[in-house]
Each structure stands twice: as structure tokens, then as C-alpha cells.
Amino acid sequence: MVAIIHCDEEEAEFLRWRRSRPEDLERGWETTRSAAVWKGTHIALIVTEDKPQNPAIAYVGRVSVGRQHGTLERDLTVTQVHALEWPVPLDELAQALPSRVRALAYKAEPLPKRSGEILLDVLTGLRPELTLVLESLQQRKPPIVVRSAAARLLAFERDAIGVALQMADFDRSLLEEAQLPETLDGPLGSFLNYMPVDGAHEDELINHDAARFLDWMGEDTNHRGWRVYAKGKQRLFIGNVNRKPAEETLGVDLIYYHVQRQSFVLVQYKEITPDGNDWSYYPSTDRDLDSQLQRMHAVDEACRKSIKKPNDYRLSETPCWLKLCRANGYIPRTSELILGMYLPHDFFRQLRGEDIGWFGYKTVPRYLDNTAFTQLVCDGWIGSAGTGDDLVREQIDASQAWGRDLIFAVLLGESPFKGERIKQRLVRFF
Structure with missing residues (x-):
């Protein structure tokens, strides 16, 4: 720039x-x-x-x-x-x-x-x-090397925040402004605590909303952070809460909730590691997977039964997804997201039932990447419909109960029609 x-x-x-x-x-x-x-x-x-x-x-x-x-x-x-x-x-x-x-x-x-x-x-x-x-x-500064469990968790928190920004059609370059330490070997807080503070934090109405969502996340935490960003008439609240030390945390969950659409998405992160000439995730080594899939199945079924408005059409009305996320070993100083594969929960279960052995680029026939997934959520094509606050709060509690590190994002305000959003992006671009 x-x-x-x-x-x-x-x-x-x-x-x-x-x-x-x-x-x-x-x-x-x-x-x-x-x-x-x-x-x-x-x-x-x-x-x-x-x-x-x-x-x-x-x-x-x-x-x-x-x-x-x-x-x-x-x-x-x-x-x-x-x-x-x-x-x-x-x-x-x-x-x-x-x-x-x-x-x-x-x-x-x-x-x-x-x-x-x-x-x-x-x-x-x-x-x-x-x-x-x-x-x-x-020339940019080199990426920061990830050596510890806390630093690896920080990398996935950063990615989930970037995904939330992109789903809300906010500027993901905010990630570049994070004031991270030069090394990640010492004690680390939430990635949100390193993110820039927007002037929106000083707005009394926005602080009222923030207090409401912080209450959803509870107080009993090891680390907690939050930020609010504003764009036009929209406000994006992002919170992070984790009740366990990094070494005991079972992974990262991202919950994204669009209040006006009454739509939410749950993305559970799974790490894929280099394996010969592929990246792989082995379900057989994940002892918590079955119970996590049962949770997602129950959430998907509840959302299928929710009452929807006539114009609440979705390509997929079930909110639960898995992101098989590359373990890169570094945190970039750019706004790039971690490469990976987004799979709907029920498609993941189907592939697992076919006994493909491991999940990797050579065994998964189709998936969504960062761009496709976030754009479909942004446009309202995927995500639940008719979802109220209660179900979202239940899933916030469930993520914490399962020992997950939670990134929770709430978008307030009507999203402009797609044509208007494209126009706004072109104005920003030129």
C-alpha cells in the first residue's frame, strides 16, 4: 500500500x-x-x-x-x-x-x-x-516462527479472525496491523490483544453491545480478548475466550453469527500435517472426534427444524463445518489466511464412512477453499436460517466445555446487496 x-x-x-x-x-x-x-x-x-x-x-x-x-x-x-x-x-x-x-x-x-x-x-x-x-x-519483515503449543494456537486464532473478517466483508488487512512480539517463545495472550483498536470502541452504543456479547462468553477464562470494528452502518464484534492452558486446549472453534439474518456458522479447526508429498489428517488418531461430530450432528438437526422466513433460502442450511488447516510452522506478517480445506460436517462424515484412511488433497475429491467458503457465507448462501441467540449461546458454552479455544464473531447491521458490495470493493481498489 x-x-x-x-x-x-x-x-x-x-x-x-x-x-x-x-x-x-x-x-x-x-x-x-x-x-x-x-x-x-x-x-x-x-x-x-x-x-x-x-x-x-x-x-x-x-x-x-x-x-x-x-x-x-x-x-x-x-x-x-x-x-x-x-x-x-x-x-x-x-x-x-x-x-x-x-x-x-x-x-x-x-x-x-x-x-x-x-x-x-x-x-x-x-x-x-x-x-x-x-x-x-x-520488503516485508519475515514471518514469525511457531515453536510452541501456545504459538500454534495463536496462529489458528489469527486465521479464524481473518476468516471472520472476510465472511463479514470487512478489510482483512487488519491482520497486518497486529503488533506481535518478534519471537513467540514467552507467555502469549489472545491474538485479539495484539490487534489494532478501532475508534468504534469509544462509541457508547457499541460498548453496550460488546458488554452483551462478553457476557455470552463468561468470565472464567485463562485468556480473553475482544475488538469491535465498524464499517458504514455495520459493526463486527470479535471475541476470544479460552479456559485452558495452550497445552491442554483441544483446538480452535470459530462461531460466526449474523444477527439480522439470524444465521450462524460453526467452523472447527483440524490440523493437517506434511506427509510425504501430501498433507494429511488421520481421524483414527483424534480421540475426541466422535463426540465432536455428535455435537455437530445435533446442531445441524436443530437448525434444519428452525422456523425460516420465506426469503431465507440457503444452498446449505446446516451450519457446521470443519477446516482442515495446514500446520505451516510460522505466522505471516501479511493478511493471508492459512491454506486448507473446508468440508461440511455431513460430507466429512460421509467420507469417513467410506474409509478413505486419511484426509488429504489426494483423498478428498472436493472441498471449498478460503475464498469460496467466506464468499458463500458473506452472500448468505450457507449458514443456518432462523437461528436465535439461545442456540448460539449454547454453542459458545459447548466449545468452552469441550476445551476448545473459541473465536466468536457477531455482525450487527444489514448487509448491503451484493451489487453494492462489489461497487464498494471497486472503489476501495481504485
Whole structure:
């Protein structure tokens, strides 16, 4: 992602003072900007006005967004600052850009992904000597190695949070903003505790909803975290609760509940490990599997009998799924999800009854991937219908009773029609 920062007079003077000492310039500075638009980590195009009425990109660097102050401002940390030998006037840059994105040259905020890519291409065309500098700024930190049971649990928590964000059609790049420690060898809390705090946390109505859902999760826990994110008129509450130490936790459950649709989905994570030239999960080694499948069967049957509205059509109205999830051995610093296979509970049981031996890419004939599964949930094609709060609360209690680490996500507010959501994504993209 690319962002344009317009320096005020004091910041510009500070940069001019450090320009003669590259090692000091590279350390950058800290500032604040509007909380409404600044999120994530970006390549920074830094604009100063060394000549009156002639703003120009005089520096490039990397900007990371930190904590929010009140409802209006966020901390920004600008590092790896590099001075351009020949600054690029914004007018010159705008003239070289395609007409549809020309106005973005004068913005003072993060740019949509595709627009930022176009701008960098044009900028390196105007100043080829910047190519290596910008390539260096785009290099991400390496992933964090997973060595312990607690770190492995953290990786699956992270994935479940990302899946919930994508099912709700929220921006999954929030995962990139998680402030994880450099190593995961010490004590670890919920992954949510490392996630950014949205300004929505300060809204009184939203805090009322959060208190309601926290009550659903109970108080008797080893670690607990929660976040609320807002988009338009929608709010997404995400909570995490675990009553057992990592070494005794039997896996991760994701419960996603769309309040207005009265629809919920339960995803139970199962780890698949490298096995020769395939990935495999052996049901025969999972001593808790039979009881977990019985639980899912009972939930699916209850949802089949629920009272539905006339327009509550589903391709599948049963909510229980398994995600056979790769054990990658690391946590990425990007927004990517862990690759794996999503299987409806009853299809999983069918395959198991056929005695395929193990579940892997060579033995499972068909499955949904991250994109297909989350899109079908987002569009309302799969998930229960006519489900009230009571059943959801029962499953929250059941996950905890079974010693599962629970990620619980609740979406409040009507989802826009698909055509409108596609339009909104295109606006974000360009």
C-alpha cells in the first residue's frame, strides 16, 4: 500500500535539517494524522513545499500506524526515510498519471491498492534511481516462527479472525496491523490483544453491545480478548475466550453469527500435517472426534427444524463445518489466511464412512477453499436460517466445555446487496 504524507512547516524544516546526515534521516520521526483514514503500514511518499506553491515529493519512506488518540487522531511512525536528489513536483507527477487517478497525486492519505501501484510505476518512470529504494521499502519483515503449543494456537486464532473478517466483508488487512512480539517463545495472550483498536470502541452504543456479547462468553477464562470494528452502518464484534492452558486446549472453534439474518456458522479447526508429498489428517488418531461430530450432528438437526422466513433460502442450511488447516510452522506478517480445506460436517462424515484412511488433497475429491467458503457465507448462501441467540449461546458454552479455544464473531447491521458490495470493493481498489 502507498500513502502520501504532506509535511507541515515544522516537519519540513526537521527533514531539511537531517538531510545532510542520511543515518539520522533514515530514523525518521513520529507524528499524528486523522484516525478516519490512516490504518496499516504503507510506503510513504513525503511531500514538502520547499518552493512556495510548488509541493513536491522530496522523500520516500515507510509509515506505520500506531495507537489512536481520542476519536480524531492516530500516531504515525515514519522510518527508513530516503531523500530524493531531484524532488518530483506533484504537478509533474499528476500529468504523467492516467486521467482516472490523476487527482490522487494531490491526496494526503493512504491510496487504494491499485492506484498506489500505478503511482509507484509512474514515479519510478520519472525517477528511475528510486527503483531499488522502493523495492527495499516493499520488503516485508519475515514471518514469525511457531515453536510452541501456545504459538500454534495463536496462529489458528489469527486465521479464524481473518476468516471472520472476510465472511463479514470487512478489510482483512487488519491482520497486518497486529503488533506481535518478534519471537513467540514467552507467555502469549489472545491474538485479539495484539490487534489494532478501532475508534468504534469509544462509541457508547457499541460498548453496550460488546458488554452483551462478553457476557455470552463468561468470565472464567485463562485468556480473553475482544475488538469491535465498524464499517458504514455495520459493526463486527470479535471475541476470544479460552479456559485452558495452550497445552491442554483441544483446538480452535470459530462461531460466526449474523444477527439480522439470524444465521450462524460453526467452523472447527483440524490440523493437517506434511506427509510425504501430501498433507494429511488421520481421524483414527483424534480421540475426541466422535463426540465432536455428535455435537455437530445435533446442531445441524436443530437448525434444519428452525422456523425460516420465506426469503431465507440457503444452498446449505446446516451450519457446521470443519477446516482442515495446514500446520505451516510460522505466522505471516501479511493478511493471508492459512491454506486448507473446508468440508461440511455431513460430507466429512460421509467420507469417513467410506474409509478413505486419511484426509488429504489426494483423498478428498472436493472441498471449498478460503475464498469460496467466506464468499458463500458473506452472500448468505450457507449458514443456518432462523437461528436465535439461545442456540448460539449454547454453542459458545459447548466449545468452552469441550476445551476448545473459541473465536466468536457477531455482525450487527444489514448487509448491503451484493451489487453494492462489489461497487464498494471497486472503489476501495481504485
